[in-house]
Every structure is written in C-alpha cells, then in structure tokens.
Amino acid sequence: MVEVSLSKDSSKTTMNFLGNIFLKRRYFLVYGALMAVLIFALKWLEWKFLIVENSIDIYVGLVAVFFTILGIWVAGQLYKNKVQTVIVEKKIYVNPPVEFQVNKDELEKLNLSNREYEVLQLLTKGHSNAEIAENLFLSLSTIKTHVSNIFVKMDVKSRTQAIEKAKRLKITD
Amino acid sequence: MVEVSLSKDSSKTTMNFLGNIFLKRRYFLVYGALMAVLIFALKWLEWKFLIVENSIDIYVGLVAVFFTILGIWVAGQLYKNKVQTVIVEKKIYVNPPVEFQVNKDELEKLNLSNREYEVLQLLTKGHSNAEIAENLFLSLSTIKTHVSNIFVKMDVKSRTQAIEKAKRLKITD
DNA sequence: GCTACTTTGGTACTAAAGTATGAATACTTT
DNA sequence: AAAGTATTCATACTTTAGTACCAAAGTAGC
Numbered sequence: 001m002v003e004v005s006l007s008k009d010s011s012k013t014t015m016n017f018l019g020n021i022f023l024k025r026r027y028f029l030v031y032g033a034l035m036a037v038l039i040f041a042l043k044w045l046e047w048k049f050l051i052v053e054n055s056i057d058i059y060v061g062l063v064a065v066f067f068t069i070l071g072i073w074v075a076g077q078l079y080k081n082k083v084q085t086v087i088v089e090k091k092i093y094v095n096p097p098v099e100f101q102v103n104k105d106e107l108e109k110l111n112l113s114n115r116e117y118e119v120l121q122l123l124t125k126g127h128s129n130a131e132i133a134e135n136l137f138l139s140l141s142t143i144k145t146h147v148s149n150i151f152v153k154m155d156v157k158s159r160t161q162a163i164e165k166a167k168r169l170k171i172t173d
Numbered sequence: 174m175v176e177v178s179l180s181k182d183s184s185k186t187t188m189n190f191l192g193n194i195f196l197k198r199r200y201f202l203v204y205g206a207l208m209a210v211l212i213f214a215l216k217w218l219e220w221k222f223l224i225v226e227n228s229i230d231i232y233v234g235l236v237a238v239f240f241t242i243l244g245i246w247v248a249g250q251l252y253k254n255k256v257q258t259v260i261v262e263k264k265i266y267v268n269p270p271v272e273f274q275v276n277k278d279e280l281e282k283l284n285l286s287n288r289e290y291e292v293l294q295l296l297t298k299g300h301s302n303a304e305i306a307e308n309l310f311l312s313l314s315t316i317k318t319h320v321s322n323i324f325v326k327m328d329v330k331s332r333t334q335a336i337e338k339a340k341r342l343k344i345t346d
Numbered sequence: 347g348c349t350a351c352t353t354t355g356g357t358a359c360t361a362a363a364g365t366a367t368g369a370a371t372a373c374t375t376t
Numbered sequence: 377a378a379a380g381t382a383t384t385c386a387t388a389c390t391t392t393a394g395t396a397c398c399a400a401a402g403t404a405g406c
Contacts, residue, residue: 067240067241068241068243071242071245071247086261088262091265113381113382125337126329126331126335126336126337128331128333138385141384141385142383145383145385146383160299162299163337164298286352288353289352301392301393302392312356315353315354317393317395319354320394321395
C-alpha cells in the first residue's frame with residue numbers, strides 16, 4: 001500500500017510520451033523505405049549496365065532486403081503490445097459507526113455481577129457515590145462496597161483509574 | 174483518472190501476460206537458432222556432395238540469416254525503451270487509523286493553557302494529584318490550582334466528570 | 347506603565363473517596 | 377443441612393480531592 005500524489009503534469013507527461021512513440025514508429029517506417037529505395041536504386045543502376053554480369057548480386061541484394069524486413073516484422077510482433085501497468089492504491093477513510101458497543105470479551109473477563117456493572121456504568125459517567133446511591137435507591141455504604149469490589153476485579157486503585165480502563169477496554173460507553 | 178476494480182484474476186493476468194512475453198522471446202531465439210541450424214545442416218549436407226556446384230546457395234542462405242538478425246536488432250533498438258506505462262488509480266475504502274486524534278475544535282473552545290492541558294492529560298489517565306505533581310516536578314498545591322482552573326473552564330465539578338467529558342469530546346486520549 | 351493572564355506555591359478547611367471490619371438476608375450449589 | 381454467592385447496610389478510620397484565600401514572578405498586549 002502506497003499513497004501517491006498525482007498532478008496534472010503527470011497526465012501531460014503521459015501524452016508527450018505517447019506522442020514520442022508515434023513519432024519514433026514513423027521514423028522506423030521511413031528508415032525501412034529509404035533503405036529499400038536506396039538499395040533498389042543502386043542495384044537498378046548497376047542493373048542497367050551490369051545486369052548480365054551481376055544477376056547474382058541483385059538476387060542477393062533482394063534477399064537481404066526481404067529478410068531484414070522480415071526480422072523487423074518479427075521484432076515488432078514481440079514488442080507490439082508491451083504495456084506496463086502501474087497500479088496505485090489510494091486510501092479513502094470511511095467513518096466507522098458512531099454507536100457504542102460493549103466489548104463483551106473484556107467484560108466477561110472481569111466477572112462483574114449485574115449490580116456491580118450497573119454501578120460501574122454510573123461511575124464512569126462521572127457520578128459521585130452519593131449520586132449513584134440515590135439513583136439506584138441504595139445506601140452510600142452499599143455503593144462503597146460495590147465500588148470497592150469493582151476495584152478489586154478491575155485491578156485498579158481509584159475511580160479515575162476505573163473510568164480510564166473501562167473506556168479504554170470499551171466495557172462502558 | 175478512472176476507477177478500476179482489480180481482482181486477483183487481473184493480477185494473475187498481468188503475470189501471465191509478462192510470462193507470455195518472456196516465452197515469446199524465448200520462442201524467437203529458438204526459432205532463430207533452429208533456422209540457422211537447419212539451414213546450416215541442409216547446406217552442409219549439400220556442401221558435402223555439392224559444395225562446388227552450390228556455393229552460391231550457401232552464400233545466399235548466410236546472407237538471409239545475417240540480415241534477419243540485423244532487422245530484429247534494429248527493431249529491438251527502436252522498441253527497447255519504449256514501454257508504455259499506464260497508471261491506474263485504485264480506491265480502497267478502509268477504516269480510519271486506530272490512532273487517537275485530538276478534537277482540535279473542542280479543545281480550542283476550552284481555552285486551556287498549555288500547562289492546564291498537560292495536567293488534564295495525566296488526570297484523564299487516572300493519576301492522582303500527587304502523582305501528577307511528581308510527574309511534572311511541581312507541588313501538590315500547584316496541581317490543585319491547575320485542576321481547579323480546568324474544572325472551571327470545562328464546566329465540571331469533579332475529576333471524574335472531567336475525565337468523562339474529555340474522553341467523550343476527544344480532547345484527550 | 348497598566349492590565350490580564352499564566353505559572354507556581356502556601357495555608358486552612360470541608361467534602362468525598364477509599365479501606366477495614368462486621369453483620370444480615372436470600373438464593374443456589376454441594 | 378452446610379457451604380458458597382450476591383446483595384444490602386453500618387461503623388470507624390485514613391487518604392485524597394476540592395475550595396477559599398493569599399502571594400509572587402513572568403509574559404504579552406495595549
């Protein structure tokens with residue numbers, strides 16, 4: 001995975017590149033035609049004066065031309081469709097769902113009782129022991145007992161540590 | 174720029190394509206070698222019996238081979254560095270990085286000083302005032318002052334509420 | 347120079363959290 | 377029936393958090 005920044009210049013570069021290939025191919029055709037014409041012209045001149053004595057040379061010349069063109073054609077078939085594809089992967093971040101979900105695995109590890117979990121939820125919301133007691137219709141003493149038990153099971157020493165750990169492990173929202 | 178869906182098959186296709194080119198090139202070499210060997214063998218047999226009478230044919234055969242190879246070489250020079258490169262961008266949708274990022278907007282709303290933010294970070298990690306003081310090489314009294322100021326700016330009444338709010342608004346990790 | 351803010355620190359006090367100990371009841375498991 | 381677990385509650389004590397008030401030094405902006 002790599003992130004790559006592509007600009008307009010790269011688009012232009014590609015177009016120039018393709019243009020150059022086209023020009024080069026035309027150059028090749030001209031070269032081939034010129035070579036054929038040149039050899040033919042020379043041989044034709046010689047032919048005019050030496051046709052009788054040089055029929056063998058003419059024959060060899062034609063063979064040379066023919067097989068040169070053949071070689072070029074063969075190579076063209078080999079390179080004809082050679083295209084290198086570079087795949088660039090671009091990351092697009094998608095927002096995850098907003099809704100909180102309890103980490104069931106971590107919660108089970110703690111082995112909290114239902115009541116203890118209730119107390120923990122209110123505690124992590126920032127409520128004091130007195131507020132939790134009032135909310136659950138219990139005495140302050142009872143809440144302190146539950147909180148103390150929660151600390152033991154969560155292996156923490158203070159409610160602030162309990163809050164941090166519960167949120168980190170996604171035990172409570 | 175176009176969106177392209179690429180599967181494992183396309184990756185395999187590319188590999189096959191490259192492999193085919195490589196095989197074609199090998200095929201070409203074998204072709205050339207076989208042709209040379211074949212012609213040479215035939216001519217050598219004939220040479221053995223007809224060397225005197227067929228020196229011209231041998232000569233022509235060699236010329237043909239030579240100029241075929243020449244043509245292939247010339248074409249190779251033309252195509253050698255002319256590989257078309259196509260850049261394809263593939264979009265990949267992924268979940269955002271797990272790494273925490275501060276909600277800058279919410280943080281600026283609080284208008285905390287640098288020191289206050291430092292204290293808040295340690296506080297939300299579950300540290301006591303004494304621990305924070307020790308960590309920042311300050312007195313307990315100073316920490317209490319900062320904590321008190323933080324409460325005012327965050328509009329909370331206790332450290333537990335501060336922790337809950339800081340994490341909810343993603344002010345601290 | 348003046349004002350506002352930040353940073354640091356102290357003292358005194360109250361409130362809340364946390365610990366230790368003990369007890370009772372209801373229910374489930376051995 | 378006895379043991380174990382969950383839940384509830386109280387008391388006494390220690391520790392930590394939080395508030396109010398005060399002070400000093402440094403910095404930035406007007």
